[in-house]
Amino acid sequence: MKFVDEAEIRVEAGDGGNGIVSFRREKFVAKGGPNGGDGGDGGDVYLMADTNLNTLVDYQFEKYHQAERGQNGMSTNCTGKRGDDMILRVPVGTRAVDIDTAEVIGDLTKNGQKLMIAKGGWHGLGNARFTSSTNRAPRKKTNGTPGEVRNIRLELLLLADVGLLGLPNAGKSTLIRAVSSAKPKVADYPFTTLVPNLGVVRVESHRSFVIADIPGLIEGAAEGAGLGIQFLKHLERCRLLLHVVDVLPADGSDPAENAVTILKELDKYSDKLANKPRWLVFNKLDLVLEDELEEVIERVTKAINWEGPVHSIAAASRTNTERLAADILNYIELLPVEKPREQIEDAVNFKWDDYHQDVLAVADDLDEDDDFDEDDYDVEVIYKR
Numbered sequence: 001m002k003f004v005d006e007a008e009i010r011v012e013a014g015d016g017g018n019g020i021v022s023f024r025r026e027k028f029v030a031k032g033g034p035n036g037g038d039g040g041d042g043g044d045v046y047l048m049a050d051t052n053l054n055t056l057v058d059y060q061f062e063k064y065h066q067a068e069r070g071q072n073g074m075s076t077n078c079t080g081k082r083g084d085d086m087i088l089r090v091p092v093g094t095r096a097v098d099i100d101t102a103e104v105i106g107d108l109t110k111n112g113q114k115l116m117i118a119k120g121g122w123h124g125l126g127n128a129r130f131t132s133s134t135n136r137a138p139r140k141k142t143n144g145t146p147g148e149v150r151n152i153r154l155e156l157l158l159l160a161d162v163g164l165l166g167l168p169n170a171g172k173s174t175l176i177r178a179v180s181s182a183k184p185k186v187a188d189y190p191f192t193t194l195v196p197n198l199g200v201v202r203v204e205s206h207r208s209f210v211i212a213d214i215p216g217l218i219e220g221a222a223e224g225a226g227l228g229i230q231f232l233k234h235l236e237r238c239r240l241l242l243h244v245v246d247v248l249p250a251d252g253s254d255p256a257e258n259a260v261t262i263l264k265e266l267d268k269y270s271d272k273l274a275n276k277p278r279w280l281v282f283n284k285l286d287l288v289l290e291d292e293l294e295e296v297i298e299r300v301t302k303a304i305n306w307e308g309p310v311h312s313i314a315a316a317s318r319t320n321t322e323r324l325a326a327d328i329l330n331y332i333e334l335l336p337v338e339k340p341r342e343q344i345e346d347a348v349n350f351k352w353d354d355y356h357q358d359v360l361a362v363a364d365d366l367d368e369d370d371d372f373d374e375d376d377y378d379v380e381v382i383y384k385r
């Protein structure tokens with residue numbers, strides 16, 4: 001299944017219906033008072049978030065969407081019918097961007113949320129509106145205005161609390177496997193991760209977070225090198241970034257230089273991303289001795305001027321990963337609530353099977369008797385012993 005996270009569409013709201021010129025027919029009078037009705041407003045085009053959808057693939061094929069035109073006015077002062085709105089269903093997490101102005105029109109973050117992306121035209125006025133004092137029947141009327149026409153890019157952003165950043169092979173996929181039950185491909189060659197993986201880390205029945213792994217970044221990613229840039233936007237909504245650093249890269253590269261590369265890409269991409277809360281996570285501690293690890297940590301933190309939190313783990317053997325998950329949860333729960341709880345629930349309920357989402361119940365107090373129905377989620381639930 002191809003991962004589709006972007007589609008470009010053209011939307012046209014309905015034109016407003018025209019007002020008309022019409023006259024009452026009265027006995028012995030050829031033309032009575034004006035009674036031409038107003039037109040109806042044109043229909044609007046909306047996006048509506050729907051948790052049952054998880055890709056934008058349909059919009060890659062159907063690119064043109066039009067709302068109904070308002071009906072023209074009618075005689076006997078009847079107003080034309082308003083045009084029907086066009087409602088386009090999109091996955092929760094979709095952002096709409098006006099391609100021509102680069103304006104972000106809005107984000108759909110909650111099931112059922114609606115966002116207008118093209119406004120219908122105003123109705124024209126019928127001649128009944130223009131009754132004149134001179135007793136002369138006016139022939140005046142106005143036409144409806146055109147509906148808005150826009151070229152829109154739909155971008156599907158993952159709704160994750162925590163995002164993983166790192167060079168290819170740093171061990172991000174292994175980490176997401178270690179803390180959630182998502183099963184991304186793991187291999188010791190770069191770019192195993194071609195699509196973002198999303199894992200739900202459930203620490204207790206009502207305490208969970210969503211973690212996203214994006215393909216490894218390489219130098220020049222912010223300008224389009226490798227696969228990184230197209231996925232960086234997925235991290236925009238994360239509340240915490242984990243920068244995963246391989247302490248002993250198999251290609252012989254220097255962990256400190258590698259860390260600098262990642263931060264440069266982050267800086268180049270956007271201030272917003274660069275200023276997000278970030279933790280440094282040293283991975284593969286099993287490959288080095290304790291004092292070597294300390295030396296690497298010191299060199300890396302110095303190279304990037306780092307004074308923030310530092311964790312060291314071995315994702316493959318799950319060393320320190322459970323503690324990392326617990327620390328993450330405690331931390332993000334303390335952050336100001338940027339998104340309501342149900343939004344996280346939306347992400348959990350969201351059928352991310354195409355993105356390898358699984359749900360892991362890590363809680364000791366969560367067992368088979370819990371009201372956690374796998375069928376509802378279309379995911380695999382693993383209960384921890």
Ligand SMILES: Nc1nc2c(ncn2[C@@H]2O[C@H](COP(=O)(O)OP(=O)(O)OP(=O)(O)O)[C@@H](O)[C@H]2O)c(=O)[nH]1
Nearest residue numbers: 169170171172173174188191192193216314315316
């Ligand atoms: N020794 C050791 N190897 C690890 C550890 N974590 C991951 N690896 C290995 O490192 C290699 C890369 O791991 P991945 O998890 O695929 O790396 P990634 O960062 O997701 O890579 P991309 O998907 O290409 O971005 C694999 O061979 C893993 O088995 C660890 O803690 N210790």
